[in-house]
Amino acid sequence: MNLPARSLDRRIRDTLDRLERDVDAWFATADPAGLPYLMPLSFLWDGQALLISTARTNPTARFLEATGKVRVALGPTRDVVLIDAELREVIPAAELPAEVGDAFAAKSGFDPREQRGAYPYYRVVPRQIQAWREVNELAERDLMLDGRWLNEPDTLR
Template identity: 40%
Template sequence: MRADGTVRRRAAQRRRDTPEILVTEKDMWVSTVHPRHGPHQVTLWFRWDGRAAWMCTGAASATARNVRVEPRVRLALPDTFDGVLLQGEAECFPDEDVPAAAAEAFAARFGGDPRAEEGACLCLCLCVVPKSVLAWRGTPEPRGRVVMGDGTRLGRGTAASHP
């Protein structure tokens, strides 16, 4: 335990904690970039399905425009103390192409189906299967933050540290 009361977790405990954190959180920072216009960051509601983060945004939004040109994204939970940072590529689903199970689960969690919006806010759903996931709690966990690398959840005995 550190002077601030933070208990350092082992990497195996972080790997067990991270999926629960992803299931319980509702907001995520989504960072995208456009080759000419530069970086863009916004918070979106998300749903973790155990494999991927699902988010919805306006089809004409800067986020949607950016991922159509450059699908690589970085996602971060808003809690900087109990941090989770995901990196992957966003797959775009116009509202009519969103898998029914994903749309229904998203609607059940947030109380409405964004595909039903009318007008200029036509929906684009993004699905990000992370290629890497970093997780940490406070400053006493500098090593072993990588809980997933190259699209594979790291298992016991893997000695990965922050790149």
């Protein structure tokens, strides 16, 4: 493909756009012993965190609750966004504000509030975000470290 490398500002804007418009991503968790588990899930981005929902009995939920850590991958391999995030909050479906649940359902086409059994929502907050398209962006792939954008996105100024 050999596209020119994007600036940090451009990659941050592209990443925020992807978080707003993408519906699904790969969520990788691991049990406390390190056994990995990978699952595609729908998400809702609120500008600071990703909101996901899955059955509480699912390994993703169990491992996320046990370790508090998740890695998220968005996009194809030649335009990837990797997010290392931490569990900030587990919200029972009955306690989620209706407008947030409605927004999640509208974006994903799936309403966890209508599922049988426990389908809590998990609010995960990015600690590190990387994005790159080609090898020419690998050296400067970090967009966020320790929960702070390396350059304040235009949308947050």
